[in-house]
Amino acid sequence: MPIAEDPQPRPTEGREPGGSDPSGAGGKDPFADLVLDEEFVKGAAVTEQSGRTRMLAARWKHTPPVDPGGRRSVNDGPAKAGRRFGRTPKPPVTDPWGNPRPRRRRLDWRAPLYVVLTIAVLLAALNLDGLRSWYSDHYGGGSSNAHTPVPTVAPETAQPTAAPPKVDEQQPTVDHPWAGSVAEGWPNGAEAFALPDARATGVFSAEQVGxxxxxxxxxxxxxxxxxxxxxxxxxxxxxxxxxREDRDRAINALANPAKDTDPTTWFSRFDQREAVQVGDTVKVQGRITFEGDGDKGLLVHADFSYVYAMRPGPDAAKRAASPQPPTGGQPPTKPAAPKDGTAKPVGLLVPVGLLVPVGLLVPAADVAGDTWTTRTIVRRVENFRFYDPARYRVNPKKLVFGEGGGSESANSSCDVYDGYYHPEFDQFAAQSPDAPGSRPTGPTTDPYDRRKDLSTRDECGAASRL
Structure with missing residues (x-):
């Protein structure tokens, strides 16, 4: 009986009926000289399957196997690629023999970002004080000396019933000239001159009133x-x-400043040798109203407070240590006004908290951002009268001052009438405790309190805040 390994029955060694020998071996075993060495195995034309493979093949012939799922073999072929995030997957990259080749990884943009952030954190950790200072300057927090902005205030529409709220006291500097002042939230310059709605008044039409x-x-x-x-x-x-008449009076006051003809009651002027405006912003608050004057004319009321941020001029320390200018008469020399309309004179470098002797003053084109500054507050009440042109010979395009009004200032030397305001700076205050004209003698008032009318007392008082 033949076995499974033999493709054909073995020869019977001549014992068949008839005595034939199909193998031609003459009764000799044909496998007697067969050597099963490596050369024989390599030259084999048929490769036999293992016993387990033949067993599984026989079983699966009647009962095919069931795929349990979740597992794949090398005979399953490449997996069907699905769509991920709405993108079509790229075909696999293979070498010339069909083997998968690993793709080159694209440079991740997050890696250099992480490196930069790490370096920034390390630098910030090495300079914590500088980081606090930068944060305070840009966001107004994190330090007791940080600048805290105040809320914005709209122009007045009526006389206020309360004084502006208090704000944190802070030292103003060139970078933050409004620090510690309620005026920081006031309108800038002419934005405060909100004109009321014009209406026909007296003999004037609404267009003329406007x-x-x-x-x-x-x-x-x-x-x-x-x-x-x-x-x-x-x-x-x-x-x-x-x-014409009011213009002549103003020109005379400018040419001959004195107590009774003080140009600062008309105009806001500073001696640049002593005080220089910081930037060109003036904080303003107030209102404009109008009414008929009883003679079929028009009376316009203007009540405004002006806050000027000033830094020391080149002679500020010297003037603080010497007597004030004479009370009246023309000053020895007049400072030249800038031709381009922007005040940019020589400055004074004054380190914060340091009183610099007069001999060490260093003129410069500008000053450091932390140089101490101060503020001067001027309240000016003015009445303008427009006469009926049918009854009076007037120029309708010119202004005529009416009765009443006046002005008062805070942080300007007392009893000095040379046509300029003279603010005092904290960094020079200790140099002139007994300088004439520098010590106020009147009561202390709040220059930001606009509830009351101007004082009629001829006194030079102190300001409760600047």
């Missing part, structure tokens, strides 16, 4: 906000808007 209100606004801007005038220049634009 033109007169605009004329008043132009004058207030030229007299109180012009950088050339603030820098001590001649207020030509403001003078050109005045009627």
């Amino acid at each position: 033109a007169q209100l605009q004329l008043v606004k132009d004058y207030l801007t030229a007299a109180n906000l012009d950088p050339q005038v603030i820098a001590g220049g001649r207020p030509e634009a403001a003078l050109a808007l005045l009627d």
Whole structure:
């Protein structure tokens, strides 16, 4: 009986009926000289399957196997690629023999970002004080000396019933000239000159009233906000808007400043040798109203407070240590006003908290951002009268001052009438405790409190806050 390994029956060694020998071996075993060495195995034409393979093949012939799922073999072929995040997958990269080749990984953009962030954190850790200072300057927090902005306030529409709230006391500097002042939230410059709705009044139509209100606004801007005038220049634009009689009075006050003819009651001016405006922003708060004057004319009221941020001029320390200018008469030399309308004179380098002797003053084109500054507050109440042109010979395009009004200032040397305001700086205050004209004698008042009318007492008081 043949066995499974033999493809054909073995020879019978001549024992078949008839005595034939199909193998031609003459009764000799044909496998007697067969050597099963490596050469024989390599030259085999047929490779036999293992016993387990033949067993499984016989079983699966009647009962095919069931795929349990979750597992794949090398005979399953490549897996069917699905769509991921709506993108079509790229075909696999293979070598010339069909073997999968690993893809080159694209450079991850997050890696250099992590490196940069790590370096930034390390640098910040090495300079914590500088980081706090930068955060305080940009976001106003993290330090007791940080600048904290105040809420924005709209122009007045009526007389206030309460004083502005207190704010944290802070030392103002060139970088933050409004620190510690309620005026930081006030309108900037002419934004505060909100004109009321014009209406027909007396003999004037609504259109004429609107033109007169605009004329008043132009004058207030030229007299109180012009950088050339603030820098001590001649207020030509403001003078050109005045009627002849009032213009002559103002020109005489500029030429002969004295207690009774003080130009600062008309215009805001500073001596640049002593005080220089920081930037060109003036904080303003107040209101404009109008009414009929009883003679079929028009009366316009302007009540505004102006806050000027000033830094030391080149002679600030020297003037603080010496007597104040004479009370009246023309100063020895006038500072030249800038031609471009922007005050940019030579500055003074004064380190914070350090009183610099006069002999060590260093003129410079600008000052450091932490140089101490101060503020001068001026409240000016002015009445403008527009006469009936049918009854009076007037120029309808010129301003005439009415009765009443006046002005008062805070942080300006007392009893000095040379045509300029003279603010005092904290860094020089200890140098002139007994300088004449520097010590106030009147009561202490809040220059930001606009509930009351101007004081009629001829006294030089102190300011409760600047």
